[in-house]
Amino acid sequence: MTGTPPPGPPRVQTRITVPDSKIMVSLLGAGDEILRLVERSVNSDVHVRGNEITITGAPADNALAERLFSELLELIEKGETLTTDAVRRTVGMLEQGGTERPAEVLTLNILSRRGRTIRPKTLGQKRYVDAIDGHTIVFGIGPAGTGKTYLAMAKAVQALQAKQINRIILTRPAVEAGERLGFLPGTLNEKIDPYLRPLYDALHDMLDPETIPKLMAAGTIEVAPLAYMRGRAQPYDARVLTPEGFKPFGSLRVGDLVIGSDGMPTPVIGIYPQGPKQVYRVTTQDGASTRCCGEHLWTVATPEDRRHGGRRTLETREMIGQERQGRIHRYELPVVAPVQLEPQDVPLDPYALGRLLGSGPIAGRATAELARAIELHRGGDHDEGHRGAVMVADRVTVALHELGLAETEFVPSVYLRNSVEVRLAVLQGLLDVAGDPIGPAVRYSTAAARLRDDVVHLVQSLGGVATWRVREAEGRMPGPADDRAVGHGSDAYVVEIRLPEGVAPFRLSGKRRRYEECGGDRPTRFIDSIVPAGVQETMCIQVAAQDSLYVTDDFLVTHNTLNDAFIILDEAQNTTPEQMKMFLTRLGFGSKIVVTGDVTQVDLPGGTTSGLRVVRDILGSVEDVHFAQLSSADVVRHKLVGEIVDAYARWDAENQQAQGVHAVAGRSAQGNRGGRRR
Numbered sequence: 001m002t003g004t005p006p007p008g009p010p011r012v013q014t015r016i017t018v019p020d021s022k023i024m025v026s027l028l029g030a031g032d033e034i035l036r037l038v039e040r041s042v043n044s045d046v047h048v049r050g051n052e053i054t055i056t057g058a059p060a061d062n063a064l065a066e067r068l069f070s071e072l073l074e075l076i077e078k079g080e081t082l083t084t085d086a087v088r089r090t091v092g093m094l095e096q097g098g099t100e101r102p103a104e105v106l107t108l109n110i111l112s113r114r115g116r117t118i119r120p121k122t123l124g125q126k127r128y129v130d131a132i133d134g135h136t137i138v139f140g141i142g143p144a145g146t147g148k149t150y151l152a153m154a155k156a157v158q159a160l161q162a163k164q165i166n167r168i169i170l171t172r173p174a175v176e177a178g179e180r181l182g183f184l185p186g187t188l189n190e191k192i193d194p195y196l197r198p199l200y201d202a203l204h205d206m207l208d209p210e211t212i213p214k215l216m217a218a219g220t221i222e223v224a225p226l227a228y229m230r231g232r233a234q235p236y237d238a239r240v241l242t243p244e245g246f247k248p249f250g251s252l253r254v255g256d257l258v259i260g261s262d263g264m265p266t267p268v269i270g271i272y273p274q275g276p277k278q279v280y281r282v283t284t285q286d287g288a289s290t291r292c293c294g295e296h297l298w299t300v301a302t303p304e305d306r307r308h309g310g311r312r313t314l315e316t317r318e319m320i321g322q323e324r325q326g327r328i329h330r331y332e333l334p335v336v337a338p339v340q341l342e343p344q345d346v347p348l349d350p351y352a353l354g355r356l357l358g359s360g361p362i363a364g365r366a367t368a369e370l371a372r373a374i375e376l377h378r379g380g381d382h383d384e385g386h387r388g389a390v391m392v393a394d395r396v397t398v399a400l401h402e403l404g405l406a407e408t409e410f411v412p413s414v415y416l417r418n419s420v421e422v423r424l425a426v427l428q429g430l431l432d433v434a435g436d437p438i439g440p441a442v443r444y445s446t447a448a449a450r451l452r453d454d455v456v457h458l459v460q461s462l463g464g465v466a467t468w469r470v471r472e473a474e475g476r477m478p479g480p481a482d483d484r485a486v487g488h489g490s491d492a493y494v495v496e497i498r499l500p501e502g503v504a505p506f507r508l509s510g511k512r513r514r515y516e517e518c519g520g521d522r523p524t525r526f527i528d529s530i531v532p533a534g535v536q537e538t539m540c541i542q543v544a545a546q547d548s549l550y551v552t553d554d555f556l557v558t559h560n561t562l563n564d565a566f567i568i569l570d571e572a573q574n575t576t577p578e579q580m581k582m583f584l585t586r587l588g589f590g591s592k593i594v595v596t597g598d599v600t601q602v603d604l605p606g607g608t609t610s611g612l613r614v615v616r617d618i619l620g621s622v623e624d625v626h627f628a629q630l631s632s633a634d635v636v637r638h639k640l641v642g643e644i645v646d647a648y649a650r651w652d653a654e655n656q657q658a659q660g661v662h663a664v665a666g667r668s669a670q671g672n673r674g675g676r677r678r
Contacts (some may be wrong), residue, residue, distance in 0.1 A: 013054060014054075014055040015052055019051065021051060027073065034087060038065070042068065044057030071101065089106065100127075105122070105238040113205075115289045121147070134627065137587070138595070140597075141599060141629055144519075144635075146631075153170070153202045156566035156592075159566050162260040166472050167566070170200070172571045173251070199575055203221070220430045225568065232537060233292065233539060235536040238290060239363050240291075243259070243342050252541060259339055260551070263339045264340050269544050273539045277293040278293065278534075279291045281315055281572065283531075284526060286525060290552045290553035290554070295315055296558045298559070299559070300527070302330055302402060316530060334525075334557045335464075336460075343418060352396075352429065354427060354432070354433075355430075357429070358435075408450065415460075427430045427455070434446065437518060440498070442498075444494075448493075449493065455497075459499065461555060462499060465525055469493075470491055473490050542586075568596070572595045576609065576610075576611050577614055596611070
């Protein structure tokens with residue numbers, strides 16, 4: 001006798017009334033295709049008559065079907081065009097459970113352009129997008145087709161348009177090129193296009209194509225291989241400018257202050273040793289130089305960039321041998337703004353000191369001469385009489401001895417490391433006596449090498465540029481003095497000075513007027529040469545400056561890290577652990593980082609560990625770092641892609657299980673053989 005099956009749950013009916021016939025038409029779809037898909041997706045029976053939907057089945061099945069219709073109706077009411085894809089995704093989200101409603105997920109707009117809206121299409125994608133909003137660093141890990149990079153780029157463009165960030169940086173490791181793009185032919189774009197084309201294509205979906213070149217030329221959007229993200233390393237004995245003057249790079253500690261490109265102090269917030277590296281000496285046309293590694297980045301403007309008002313970022317080694325275009329320097333560097341240093345008390349008025357130094361050697365000059373110099377500083381209105389003048393000159397003489405100026409000519413450090421006002425006053429005193437406006441520049445001459453260097457230092461610290469040459473005494477025509485020919489006793493150094501707008505080199509009205517008539521000349525610095533300088537221990541620093549720049553040797557402006565940027569690292573499974581650390585430590589203030597990759601698609605050389613595989617173990621417990629795991633359920637390409645991903649996952653699991661069984665069997669057989677030998 002065959003047993004009767006146990007009775008199933010009671011079947012009940014649920015009715016849904018749709019008051020608007022237009023909404024009902026949208027709900028059923030063209031040729032009732034939406035209705036047929038719903039019927040296949042639920043266990044209950046669904047019947048439609050007029051504006052009424054009748055659902056018949058078990059209570060739990062009816063509840064699922066009723067919720068499905070509720071979500072679809074809300075999508076229609078929010079203006080969405082219902083598609084079979086939207087129905088499948090709604091069903092999938094309902095089956096997954098969770099607190100998020102499918103209608104909320106499928107109507108979360110990120111960007112809209114020309115009638116096309118970018119939004120998450122799955123529950124996993126919605127949670128991924130929410131994580132980007134709520135965390136500084138997000139790892140989007142999952143198979144191809146899950147929208148990891150595309151959604152991250154949409155969030156980056158959204159943040160740029162909302163002025164939450166100033167720059168978007170898109171990067172991926174160029175494994176196929178061995179990261180040696182500098183040795184490939186062609187322009188920078190031609191070199192990186194094969195590896196970064198997917199990122200360009202996504203940008204064109206999100207922005208007007210005509211605006212993209214402008215944003216890239218301005219540095220607002222930067223698309224570069226991961227190799228261009230590392231570097232920024234200098235030797236420990238390079239110099240960095242601080243509010244107290246220049247210090248060895250290696251002496252810096254977190255919390256120390258350095259000078260940024262705007263001339264203002266900015267704190268050091270990170271120190272990162274980089275180990276021994278080949279370093280290069282980068283020299284500019286005005287004689288300034290510093291040392292850095294080959295991967296160090298420089299913001300430069302080529303003649304083409306200047307025509308279009310743009311700039312670009314290049315590696316040091318990419319510019320080697322390309323420093324000139326014919327007779328023209330190719331790469332222009334930014335010039336530091338007037339440097340703001342802490343004011344200090346000085347024993348002599350800085351302008352008076354400048355005039356004394358500009359008048360020639362101080363040693364051996366009579367008290368009366370020093371008094372006249374002070375009188376000139378006061379505009380000639382000296383009413384103290386001879387006795388008062390002598391007293392002033394005596395005080396000047398004592399101060400000069402204390403400063404060490406009685407025997408040689410130089411600008412004392414208390415004046416060099418002082419406020420803008422003090423440094424400018426010293427320079428104005430020097431130039432009022434010994435300087436002349438020559439066209440848009442200023443020419444200054446001195447026979448003292450140390451004073452020459454101090455004048456160059458003053459000019460550079462005020463945001464200017466100074467070059468010098470030697471005017472040899474031998475062979476020069478003698479100059480007249482009281483109708484007598486007077487020979488030149490020593491070589492002279494001729495310094496040509498260019499100062500930024502707003503920094504006046506003269507106080508004397510005649511010289512000031514002649515200088516202003518010429519309009520001054522914009523200070524410029526160009527890379528003149530890049531030569532190897534040996535292998536040295538190096539490190540990089542992270543500063544809190546808005547533009548991530550700081551001032552190194554000879555007031556040169558250089559890079560460190562990235563602030564107020566949205567940075568995306570794509571294909572991160574092809575980074576090494578060292579590269580991953582390098583990339584993450586470039587994070588600056590006001591920035592976000594999104595790292596995307598698929599740990600099943602590693603293209604690194606055999607035996608090399610993927611940085612994406614180990615980073616969760618390292619950073620999993622760090623606050624404000626989130627790991628978003630996407631799966632085949634989040635694939636938004638052809639539905640077959642999700643099935644392929646699942647099939648491979650099953651095959652991998654079965655293969656690993658079989659390998660485990662074989663390994664156990666092998667160890668057992670080896671043990672038995674060992675037993676027989678005994």
